[in-house]
């Protein structure tokens with residue numbers, strides 16, 4: 641098991657490096673987030689021992705259980721799944737970055753909880769680039785106003801970039817236009833940063849991360865390619 645994870649992780653790191661260099665970028669600009677939903681602790685520990693520092697979970701309860709179990713190891717936790725407002729209180733201040741800020745009520749809840757704790761909370765705005773009815777995330781046309789409103793009215797919420805989950809496709813190339821569209825939105829928001837910054841572009845999963853890196857991803861969220869099928 642340790643050997644399998646070591647080999648997978650090595651292959652993923654090599655592929656990230658190759659994709660970055662192919663795009664004239666450096667892999668140092670790209671954060672690998674190991675997605676550990678449904679993955680058991682012993683497998684997570686193997687990956688941590690192999691130097692994986694950033695872990696992503698999409699359910700709050702599972703994330704908290706694993707944070708407790710892994711104790712004081714220096715892990716950067718990412719919340720990448722839909723976040724219910726009534727769960728916000730459980731994950732602050734333990735997550736480094738919330739990737740799934742997608743509605744006003746959630747921004748308000750994070751802001752008021754963060755104020756009580758005396759913190760600022762780092763968030764990415766989730767965008768439903770392909771406008772899939774089954775998916776969370778704001779339609780691209782609403783992102784600009786949302787970012788500005790949160791920046792103006794939620795001082796404890798630090799918006800640091802954008803995130804998307806691309807549609808499931810057979811060939812990764814098919815999602816390139818969606819990644820490009822998100823990148824263009826990111827660049828255009830980056831021109832007038834007022835109360836927010838555009839540092840992180842979280843896009844790309846096991847089957848499409850190389851395309852995402854070619855289109856400018858700074859964070860890739862990879863589960864299956866590291867830990868095997870869930």
Ligand SMILES: *Cc1c(COP(=O)(O)O)cnc(C)c1O
Nearest residue numbers: 675698720845846861862863864
């Ligand atoms: C599960 C999940 C991933 C990882 O998916 P893989 O295909 O296993 O790499 C990435 N992002 C989100 C939001 C997820 O829920």
